[in-house]
Amino acid sequence: MANMKMEKNPMPEQDPIVRAGNFDEVALGYSAEAAIDEAKRCLNCREPRCRTGCPVSVRIPEFIAKVAEGDFDAAYEIITSTNSLPAVCGRVCPQEKQCESKCVRGIKGESVAIGRLERFVADYHMNKKKKAAVKAPESNGHRIAIVGSGPAGLTCAGDLRKLGYDVTIFEAFHKSGGVLVYGIPQFRLPKEIVAAEIENLQAMGVKIVNNAIVGKSETVDELFEDGFEAVFIGSGAGLPQFLHIPGENLLGVYSANELLTRVNLMKAYRDDYDTPIKRFGRVAVVGAGNVAMDAARVAKRLGAEHVFICYGIEFNLLNNPVAIHGGEDGHVTGIELVRQELGEPDEKGRRKPVAVEGSNWILDVDTVVIAIGTSPNPLIRNTTEGLTFTKKGGIVADEGGVTAREGVFAGGDAVTGSATVILAMGAGKAGAKSIDAYIKSKK
Amino acid sequence: MYKVVTKRFLNDAKTICLFEIEAPLIARHAQAGQFVIFRLDEQGERVPVSVAGYDREKGTVTVMVQAAGRTTKMLHTVAEGDYITDIVGPLGKATEMEGLRKVCVVGGGVGCAIAYPIAKEMHEKGIEVTFIAGFRSADIVILKEELKAASDKLVMCTDDGTYGEKGFTTVFLKNEIEANIAEGKPQFDRVIAIGPDIMMKFLADVTRPYGIKTIISLDPIMVDGTGMCGGCRVIVGGETKFACVDGPDFDAHEVDFDSLLKRAAFYKDEQDAAAQHICNMTGGKRNG
Numbered sequence: 001m002a003n004m005k006m007e008k009n010p011m012p013e014q015d016p017i018v019r020a021g022n023f024d025e026v027a028l029g030y031s032a033e034a035a036i037d038e039a040k041r042c043l044n045c046r047e048p049r050c051r052t053g054c055p056v057s058v059r060i061p062e063f064i065a066k067v068a069e070g071d072f073d074a075a076y077e078i079i080t081s082t083n084s085l086p087a088v089c090g091r092v093c094p095q096e097k098q099c100e101s102k103c104v105r106g107i108k109g110e111s112v113a114i115g116r117l118e119r120f121v122a123d124y125h126m127n128k129k130k131k132a133a134v135k136a137p138e139s140n141g142h143r144i145a146i147v148g149s150g151p152a153g154l155t156c157a158g159d160l161r162k163l164g165y166d167v168t169i170f171e172a173f174h175k176s177g178g179v180l181v182y183g184i185p186q187f188r189l190p191k192e193i194v195a196a197e198i199e200n201l202q203a204m205g206v207k208i209v210n211n212a213i214v215g216k217s218e219t220v221d222e223l224f225e226d227g228f229e230a231v232f233i234g235s236g237a238g239l240p241q242f243l244h245i246p247g248e249n250l251l252g253v254y255s256a257n258e259l260l261t262r263v264n265l266m267k268a269y270r271d272d273y274d275t276p277i278k279r280f281g282r283v284a285v286v287g288a289g290n291v292a293m294d295a296a297r298v299a300k301r302l303g304a305e306h307v308f309i310c311y312g313i314e315f316n317l318l319n320n321p322v323a324i325h326g327g328e329d330g331h332v333t334g335i336e337l338v339r340q341e342l343g344e345p346d347e348k349g350r351r352k353p354v355a356v357e358g359s360n361w362i363l364d365v366d367t368v369v370i371a372i373g374t375s376p377n378p379l380i381r382n383t384t385e386g387l388t389f390t391k392k393g394g395i396v397a398d399e400g401g402v403t404a405r406e407g408v409f410a411g412g413d414a415v416t417g418s419a420t421v422i423l424a425m426g427a428g429k430a431g432a433k434s435i436d437a438y439i440k441s442k443k
Numbered sequence: 444m445y446k447v448v449t450k451r452f453l454n455d456a457k458t459i460c461l462f463e464i465e466a467p468l469i470a471r472h473a474q475a476g477q478f479v480i481f482r483l484d485e486q487g488e489r490v491p492v493s494v495a496g497y498d499r500e501k502g503t504v505t506v507m508v509q510a511a512g513r514t515t516k517m518l519h520t521v522a523e524g525d526y527i528t529d530i531v532g533p534l535g536k537a538t539e540m541e542g543l544r545k546v547c548v549v550g551g552g553v554g555c556a557i558a559y560p561i562a563k564e565m566h567e568k569g570i571e572v573t574f575i576a577g578f579r580s581a582d583i584v585i586l587k588e589e590l591k592a593a594s595d596k597l598v599m600c601t602d603d604g605t606y607g608e609k610g611f612t613t614v615f616l617k618n619e620i621e622a623n624i625a626e627g628k629p630q631f632d633r634v635i636a637i638g639p640d641i642m643m644k645f646l647a648d649v650t651r652p653y654g655i656k657t658i659i660s661l662d663p664i665m666v667d668g669t670g671m672c673g674g675c676r677v678i679v680g681g682e683t684k685f686a687c688v689d690g691p692d693f694d695a696h697e698v699d700f701d702s703l704l705k706r707a708a709f710y711k712d713e714q715d716a717a718a719q720h721i722c723n724m725t726g727g728k729r730n731g
Contacts, residue, residue, distance in 0.1 A: 172669055174482055174489075174529040182671075209468075211531035213669060217468040238671040242683065249676050249683060249702050251709050258672035266488070266666065274488045274513060276713035330705035377670055378688070 003040035006109030011116055020300050023186045023269050027091070032070070035120040039067035041105060042112045049102035050114060055426025056083045056155065060099055060114055067117055073132075076125040079118060084158030084201060085151065085425065087126060087193045090119025092184060093422045126196050134203035140164035142439050145228040147214045147380070150178020151421045152234030152412030154198065155428030156435075157206045163436050167205075168228070170212040175265060178236055179413075180421070182265040183257075185294050187301070191264070215379030220408065229442070230407045230435045233395060234428060237374045237413035243286065247324030248370070252278070252332035256287065256295040256371035263298050280304035280367045284335045286321055287371030291418075295369045308363060310337060318342075318353055322360065324368055334362040374418045384408075392417055401431030409435055444526040448503060453585035459509045459553050460519050461495070467502030469494075469532045475560040476538030476660065476692055479504060480668045482529040483517055490514045491665055493557040493691075494533060504530070507556030507585070534668045535691045538635065538658070540564065545571040547619055547631045548594070549612050549646055551638020552578055557660055558637040559586055563593035571595050573631070575615045577638070581606035612638070613645045620653055631655055636695060640704050647695035657695040661686045663706055678702050 012028040013019075019026050030038065042064040050060045059078050066075035079086045095101075095115035103111035125131070142165050146153045149171040157167045175181050177194040202208065214220065214235070223231050240255035242248055262268045268277035283299040285292050288309060296307045310319050319337040327333045339359035342351035376393045386405035388396040394415050401409040411427025413419055449463035469479055478493045496505035510516045521527060538561045546565055550558035555576045566572045574594035578584045580603045591597050598615050599607030608615065616634065623630045634657040636646040643659040650657045665675035668687045675686040678699035684690065 172531065173667070174531070182667075211529055212468055213531065213534070216533060216669075217472065217531070238667075238669065240671070240673045242673065244683075249678055249706070251705060255673035258666060258674045261666050261672050267486075273486045276488075276710040278710075278713075330702070379669065 002043055003037060005041060008041075008110045008113040008116070009034045009038040011113075019187065023301055025190050026187050029123055030116055030120040032072075032120075032124075035067055035072075035117060036070055038113050039064045039117060042068070043104060045104060049104070050099040050112075053098040053100075053102040055098070055422050056089075056429050058083050058089075058099070058118070063121065064112065064114070064117055067121060072121055072124045075121045079121055082429075083425075084155050085197045086118050087122035087197055088151070088180060088189060089422060089425070090115055090117075090122050091189050091193070092180075092420075094420060098422065126193070134200060136203065136205040137162060137164050139166045139205070142166060142230075143168065143228045144230050144232065144435060144439075145170060145223045146232045146234060147220075148172075148178055148234040148236055148412075148414070149176040149198070149208060150234055150236050150412065150424060151180060152236075152414075152424040152428035152431070153178065153232065154201060155425040156232045156234060156411070156432045157428075158201050158204070159429055159432035160435060161201070161204050161206050163432070165435075165439075168207040168209060170214050170218075170223075171208060171210050172213040173265065174210050176208050176210060178234075182261045183291070183294070184421075185260065185264055185298050186269075187297070188294065213379065215377075215383045220380065220384045224407065230409065230438060232401065232428070232431045232435060233380060233403075233408065233410040233414055234412045234424065234431075235377055235380055235414045236424075237394075237416075237418045238377045239375045239393075240370065241373045241375060242370055243321060243372065245321060245323050247326055247332075250324055250326040250332045251330045252326075252366055253324060253368045253370065256285075256291045256369055257374065259295055259298060259369050260291070263302070269302060277302065278367070282306045282308070282365040283367040283369060284308045284310050284321075284363060284365040285369045285371055286310050286335075287369075287373070289371065289373070290420075291373075292369075292371035295371050299367070299369065304367070308365065310335065310363070320353070320355065325362060332366055332368055334364045335368055336360055336362050374413075376414050376417065380414070399430060400434040401427060402434055407438070409438075444528060445530050446526050447521055447523055449505075450521070450523040453507060453556070454583050456582040457519075458583050459507055459556060459585050461505060461507050462518070462521075463496075463498075463503050463505045464527065464530055465502060466504045466530050466532075469504045469530065470497045470499050470502045473497040473504055473533040474537035475564045477533040477535050478662070478668070478691060479506065479530055479532030479534065480665075481506075481518070481527055481531075483514060483521070484528050487517075487528065488514050489529075489666060489668070490518075491534070491662060491668055491687075493660070493662070494560065495556050496560055504532070507553065507559075509553035509556075531668070535687055536689075538660075538692055540568060540570065543570050543633050545573075545629055545631050546633045546635060547573045547575065547616065549575045549616055549634065549636040549638070550577070550590075551612055551636075551642040552583065553585075554636075554638030554642075554660075555586055555590065558635065559589060559593060561635060561637075562590070566593045566595070573619055574598070575600070575612050575619070576607075577601070577612035577615075577642070578606065579603070611645075612636075612642065613649050616646060617649050620650070620655070633658065634695075635659075640700065640707060643695060644700040644704075647698070647700075651696055658692050659695040659698065660691045661693060661698075661703070662691060663703065664709060676706070 063078040100111040266275035267273040268275035318340040323336040340353040343354040395410040412424030663675040666672040670688040680697040
């Protein structure tokens with residue numbers, strides 16, 4: 001009998017006051033009892049709509065049914081048959097916009113907590129002392145190169161390896177995981193989790209070469225010369241955008257990428273690491289997306305007294321930065337904002353914010369973090385012939401990741417510009433399918 | 444892990460040390476003017492250093508590093524045959540040499556190590572090279588023989604006169620430019636200046652009135668070296684550039700030195716504090 005409770009089982013979390021002072025994970029995860037209870041809320045619909053909302057087509061009702069039975073190992077098998085990174089997805093996917101948004105239980109009450117259940121199953125497996133040996137499929141002899149070890153590249157690698165391909169990932173950083181390690185903070189996605197997922201892939205036979213910048217250390221052409229038959233580009237959107245306002249190069253102005261990389265990848269928050277970071281007092285974060293929230297939360301955990309979010313329509317602040325002010329010594333002293341109001345509706349009915357003349361005011365801060373988005377890195381663009389690019393610098397590729405150049409596939413933020421982890425994973429999956437079809441067509 | 448195949452101090456004071464490191468991926472494409480980023484160990488910083496040489500066949504890259512902060516001091520204690528955790532590159536653009544006929548290369552201190560491969564490559568290409576090498580004093584002078592071999596004319600100078608001529612590089616650069624005029628010789632079509640930011644600022648002032656295009660190599664604070672962090676922003680010709688991908692070479696007459704000097708000192712307090720806590724007993728490795 002289904003559990004007809006209207007609400008999800010709540011997620012245990014760290015106390016808000018306590019967690020604002022540490023980098024430990026906020027959400028603590030379900031107990032086995034809570035997971036089984038939650039799984040019983042699933043009605044096991046004959047035509048499960050949740051699956052249609054998942055970019056990597058996780059067999060959701062099937063795995064949930066196994067959780068309800070208490071057979072967590074079987075649930076793990078089902079999830080990983082289509083998803084190489086369940087512990088990551090269970091944490092950072094916007095399920096409320098994807099699988100859970102389609103759940104019938106969500107019509108009256110809350111949807112089934114699919115994301116929390118996925119996380120529970122992945123964590124259960126990870127914490128098991130004795131794991132079944134990972135199956136490493138036999139190689140079919142076809143070598144595939146993957147550029148970037150972020151969500152798109154890892155997913156593509158996992159899927160291709162499962163099909164028997166000999167896969168090598170080239171990663172520019174010393175650590176693998178791309179945005180999962182340099183971008184998303186520890187308290188939202190512990191790096192140990194990412195490392196464990198990557199170790200799983202390596203146990204399956206995926207090779208990773210770190211400190212290899214495709215476009216610098218070697219070009220796409222050289223990868224083909226070296227015997228790779230296809231290349232998947234999942235190099236992400238790493239280039240930070242700036243506001244181009246006066247004062248942007250003052251001391252104490254960071255791109256969100258710099259702050260997050262220093263803290264997440266280079267572990268500036270830990271005393272045993274050498275990476276320097278300044279003590280923050282009052283911090284203005286410019287931007288209102290996921291990255292801006294991550295930056296704000298990081299700043300708070302680094303000891304900032306106040307963190308302000310500017311330029312966020314979501315926050316109805318309707319303030320736009322026009323300049324950053326500094327003192328004699330070149331350090332930031334404040335950010336100048338202009339108040340905005342919603343103008344007349346345009347033809348689409350959208351009321352565009354317009355600046356209120358003479359409403360400029362200065363918010364006193366010592367640090368400004370710019371988090372208004374990123375664009376694709378030009379390293380591949382500048383060194384690879386035969387690809388086409390969008391105005392914003394993204395690689396032009398179809399839904400299957402097929403680009404203008406034979407044998408070269410692309411997906412994730414390198415194609416779309418900054419988006420989400422799960423969309424990049426979906427693109428990695430599509431790319432793997434296209435590469436498989438391409439190699440088979442060559443035979 | 445990357446093996447240090449050769450380690451050699453380049454001067455009596457042991458302030459600058461050469462490391463030849465096995466890194467085939469870097470050796471394959473490295474060019475003069477580019478840089479690499481190394482990391483000593485798991486807790487270490489990513490530190491950019493210029494490429495001082497490479498051997499494509501052996502698959503090695505050479506860097507010459509001055510012990511300045513914590514990481515570089517620790518690097519100096521790494522022994523030949525030992526390994527460092529990471530090195531990545533080549534990063535940045537190579538120094539432009541196309542179409543040049545007569546160049547004056549000016550190096551200040553460890554800047555000579557960066558300028559050396561540029562001068563060497565130009566010299567090999569048949570470009571006439573005058574090299575002005577400035578040091579604080581005799582005990583830190585490096586590459587005496589190498590610089591001679593890489594140039595048509597070499598001027599060595601020290602601030603205190605303990606080796607070579609006495610005086611600053613700015614004076615000798617001006618002398619060379621004036622001599623070209625006085626003797627009716629062709630003027631330098633490029634000056635390449637590499638050294639402390641403040642030296643490059645003054646060298647830019649020397650060449651400006653003569654209208655000689657002057658290129659400097661910058662090494663601002665950076666994290667990734669691939670354009671991701673934006674920490675290495677410099678203002679050039681009123682525009683913001685990233686030294687890691689747009690540089691490291693820039694037109695000295697366009698660079699905003701005021702902002703450059705301030706940004707370079709941003710973490711000075713933290714660096715000074717960190718540099719005081721290094722254990723020489725552990726050979727560059729940490730305890731535990």
